[in-house]
Amino acid sequence: MPHECISVFDIFKIGVGPSSSHTLGPWRAAMRFIGELEATGKLASVQQLSILLYGSLAKTGHGHGTDIAIQLGLSGEDPVTCDVNDIDAKVEKIRRDKQLHLHGQFTIGFDPLTDIQFLYDESLPFHPNALTFLVTLQDGEQLASTWYSIGGGFVVKEGEIAGGGKNNVDLPFPVDTARQLLQWCIKTGYSISELVMENETAWRSEADTKAGVLRIWEVMRDCIYRGCHTTGELPGGLKVGRRAAALNLKLLKGRTYTDYNSWVEAIRAGGEHFSYTLDWVSCFALAVNEENASFGRVVTAPTNGAAGVIPAVLQYFITFCDGLHTEKIIQFVLTASEVGSIFKKRATISAAMGGCQAEIGVSSAMAAAALTECMGGSQRQVLMAAEIAMEHHLGLTCDPIGGLVQVPCIERNTMGAIKAITASQLALQSNPELAKVSLDAVVKTMWETAQDMNSKYKETSDGGLAVNIPISLPEC
Numbered sequence: 186m187p188h189e190c191i192s193v194f195d196i197f198k199i200g201v202g203p204s205s206s207h208t209l210g211p212w213r214a215a216m217r218f219i220g221e222l223e224a225t226g227k228l229a230s231v232q233q234l235s236i237l238l239y240g241s242l243a244k245t246g247h248g249h250g251t252d253i254a255i256q257l258g259l260s261g262e263d264p265v266t267c268d269v270n271d272i273d274a275k276v277e278k279i280r281r282d283k284q285l286h287l288h289g290q291f292t293i294g295f296d297p298l299t300d301i302q303f304l305y306d307e308s309l310p311f312h313p314n315a316l317t318f319l320v321t322l323q324d325g326e327q328l329a330s331t332w333y334s335i336g337g338g339f340v341v342k343e344g345e346i347a348g349g350g351k352n353n354v355d356l357p358f359p360v361d362t363a364r365q366l367l368q369w370c371i372k373t374g375y376s377i378s379e380l381v382m383e384n385e386t387a388w389r390s391e392a393d394t395k396a397g398v399l400r401i402w403e404v405m406r407d408c409i410y411r412g413c414h415t416t417g418e419l420p421g422g423l424k425v426g427r428r429a430a431a432l433n434l435k436l437l438k439g440r441t442y443t444d445y446n447s448w449v450e451a452i453r454a455g456g457e458h459f460s461y462t463l464d465w466v467s468c469f470a471l472a473v474n475e476e477n478a479s480f481g482r483v484v485t486a487p488t489n490g491a492a493g494v495i496p497a498v499l500q501y502f503i504t505f506c507d508g509l510h511t512e513k514i515i516q517f518v519l520t521a522s523e524v525g526s527i528f529k530k531r532a533t534i535s536a537a538m539g540g541c542q543a544e545i546g547v548s549s550a551m552a553a554a555a556l557t558e559c560m561g562g563s564q565r566q567v568l569m570a571a572e573i574a575m576e577h578h579l580g581l582t583c584d585p586i587g588g589l590v591q592v593p594c595i596e597r598n599t600m601g602a603i604k605a606i607t608a609s610q611l612a613l614q615s616n617p618e619l620a621k622v623s624l625d626a627v628v629k630t631m632w633e634t635a636q637d638m639n640s641k642y643k644e645t646s647d648g649g650l651a652v653n654i655p656i657s658l659p660e661c
């Protein structure tokens with residue numbers, strides 16, 4: 186079996202909320218499918234197109250904007266660059282005109298209400314997040330193409346091997362487990378982030394990796410800042426109000442700032458009192474996930490639902506631990522990515538496969554590890570921090586109310602961030618040689634727990650809070 190190679194830019198991807206598996210993944214599948222039609226010269230002769238959504242994509246697809254993402258992807262919009270303020274208007278135009286401009290080039294008749302079918306009672310065996318594109322060409326030929334959104338925005342086409350494709354390169358330090366990672370670090374003397382940087386050079390120059398990582402941070406930073414300054418109600422009909430902006434204003438005693446740097450300085454000037462710091466960590470996480478729930482631009486970290494944990498902990502480090510240094514930010518992101526990769530390779534980062542432990546749990550472990558390295562922890566302490574953070578998310582279920590990534594998701598990011606900071610502190614104050622549980626053991630435990638978990642708790646909204654909180658959402 187080929188060794189799976191995962192780059193920092195596979196784990197951290199710029200995209201649009203609210204869900205990496207239900208929004209970004211289907212969006213990317215639609216883009217790839219359209220790209221294939223174009224490459225084979227069939228795009229111009231498409232006469233009719235419909236989409237079937239299975240399993241978790243059907244059950245929570247409305248709330249997660251799966252149908253919207255697919256229409257945008259088929260229209261040639263890129264989640265990295267599209268204007269998120271135009272999304273509503275574009276989708277409304279398709280609905281009103283009953284026309285889709287494939288790849289922005291060829292117009293076909295398309296009614297989202299009938300041409301996107303949510304098959305609530307059907308699942309495909311490979312993965313709960315499946316979708317099929319059905320196409321009729323002008324000469325009568327029919328095509329069917331099935332794709333799986335396997336978590337974190339990763340997609341595979343039917344027949345492809347996840348991770349076994351063209352992303353593979355010869356890494357100087359191949360890593361599948363925490364044990365291998367530690368062995369390489371001991372052998373080379375590298376920190377975890379230094380080892381990751383060496384591996385990244387198999388794809389691109391160090392300068393390009395650094396530039397890309399800083400671009401990732403810019404998007405995270407802008408998302409925090411925007412979320413801390415945007416009021417109103419979140420979309421979807423659950424009538425959840427945004428809280429980050431009000432909390433931001435309260436903590437700053439009503440003062441406002443016009444740019445990120447002066448805002449951070451003002452936060453710092455407020456001191457380091459425990460409850461003040463805690464409020465800010467929550468505020469940063471709320472801000473990102475309120476943006477995510479509003480189809481805003483976010484970074485998968487490693488997923489959209491959990492997109493607030495890592496930015497909140499990094500912003501905490503920058504604000505309260507004097508971490509506003511380019512090299513430190515790069516170190517943070519690279520370390521976090523390696524821990525995310527190990528979970529992806531040995532367990533899952535998909536809530537439809539493993540519940541919320543696979544999203545918030547993994548993001549918390551990533552953040553804990555990154556913070557620990559940036560605070561001067563040894564490689565063993567870094568791995569210990571990741572282990573502690575995941576250990577206390579084991580069994581966490583996914584039960585979003587109304588299939589929306591809002592309740593419990595937004596607050597859950599605050600919990601993941603706080604647990605990450607606590608895990609890091611514990612690891613920094615501990616002797617990792619005495620730890621009873623290794624990171625590899627907790628990864629294995631998370632995966633076994635995922636496999637034993639009832640499907641009601643795997644992003645289906647068939648159990649938990651999703652069925653115990655009465656709501657009435659508008660008809661889709």
Ligand code: SF4
Binds near residue numbers: 593594
């Ligand atoms: S409950 Fe957790 S895993 Fe499920 S959608 Fe919300 S954040 Fe994602």
